[in-house]
Amino acid sequence: MAALGALAPLSARAQAPAWPTRAIQMIVAFPPGGQADVTARPLASALERVLGQAVPVVNRAGAGGIVGSASVARAAPDGYTSLLALSSLAMLPESERIQGRVPAYTVEQLAPVARITADPTVLVVPANSPWRSIEEFVADAKRRPGAITYGSAGNYSTLHVAMAMLTGAAGIDLLHVPFQGGGPALTALLSGTLDALASGPGPALSHVKEGRLRALASWGRERIPGFEAVPTFIELGYHDVEFYIWTGFFVPVATPAPIQARLREALRGLCEKDEGLRRALDAAGSPIAYQDGEAFERFFREDSARLVRAVQRIGKVD
Known part of the structure; x- marks a missing residue:
């Protein structure tokens, strides 16, 4: 019996479907040229080398990011649809509520895999x-x-x-x-x-x-590399004016844990060791600020709460 028990995990792994076996879409919920797109393209290229499958970047813009984000929240949780999101991800459902509409998605429908960058505006x-x-x-x-x-x-x-x-x-x-x-x-x-x-x-x-x-x-607490001569609002006496655009990698929440782990492992390795990716993001003025696991989940939760409060202060927009 002990021998059979020891073989069970091996049998489960043997029966698990291989992943990935086809292209993995990386959805960007904005048109080309913005911050999410600038990060997504070199990241997708690097992921292709690690995962051995194409990772096409698909710009699915509309409603300030709602259309593309909702499409991933509703996608099949099979690891073949991902989202390279901005920090607006949590603000958009709250804005829908303020406008008297049912949100097209909620952040609970998406699993945070990793943060890639975090840049002050x-x-x-x-x-x-x-x-x-x-x-x-x-x-x-x-x-x-x-x-x-x-x-x-x-x-x-x-x-x-x-x-x-x-x-x-x-x-x-x-x-x-x-x-x-x-x-x-x-x-x-x-x-x-x-x-x-x-x-x-x-x-x-x-x-x-x-x-x-x-x-x-x-809007940063410290001056931005490449913008060293540009003061921060905090330096200028605007102590509450601090804001960051971060990019994060998300998948539908029901995506199997082994696939999420594989993605996290690939992203961590790239952000820590891939000099080509690092050079590409540095050259774009958006250096890597990697987080994953509990650290990213905690950051996402705390930052989202702060941004939701800011949206509530803006109130309804006609």
């Missing part, structure tokens, strides 16, 4: 704008309430909440212009149809270096 304006400091920006906004526009990835998105924190702390009124993602908002800023944007550092970095955009301040 940075306030950028066109290089030909009149503002060379946050002091000038705030002073102008106070002189012209509602005249200065800023973009976001949609109502209640990370970029919207970050700017709402600033407008509340500075006592200014700006005109919010929502887009379908951070990429389109950044394009609008570059074209001159927007005045300002709270951007992830990765998408903005090359444009700042090329002299097309000017960075005024960042």
Whole structure:
């Protein structure tokens, strides 16, 4: 009997289906060019090498991230559909409730596998704008309430909440212009149809270096690599203006534990040892800030609670 008992785990493993045997979709709930997309593409390429299957990045944009996130929450929990999400993941269901709608998904439908990056946002304006400091920006906004526009990835998105924190702390009124993602908002800023944007550092970095955009301040507790000359809002006396765009890897909550463990193992190995991935994310201005297991679950729970409170402070948006 003891021998049979010892063989049982081996038999179970032998009968378990092999995974992966086909492509694993990585859903990005935003258009190309935004922070999630900037992280997803080199990560997917690296995962392909480790898992031995294609990992296509699928941009499924809509409703500020709701459409793509909901599609993964409802997907078959077989390990072949994943989500590379932003910190807005928890804010969007709460925004739906505030608007009087039934949320298209809840965070309980998704299992947090690993955090990949965690970047503070940075306030950028066109290089030909009149503002060379946050002091000038705030002073102008106070002189012209509602005249200065800023973009976001949609109502209640990370970029919207970050700017709402600033407008509340500075006592200014700006005109919010929502887009379908951070990429389109950044394009609008570059074209001159927007005045300002709270951007992830990765998408903005090359444009700042090329002299097309000017960075005024960042939402981090410390200055951002690549933006060393840019002060933080905390340095400037806005002590409650602190915000991060993080990217995290999620799967449907019922995805079998062995598959989640395999994904976690692959992601951890890549983030710790893959120099190509590290260089790609560093070059994009979005360095690796890896977490998994209980640490990421705790971070996700605490950060989500803080962001949900911020959305509740914004209230209903007409």
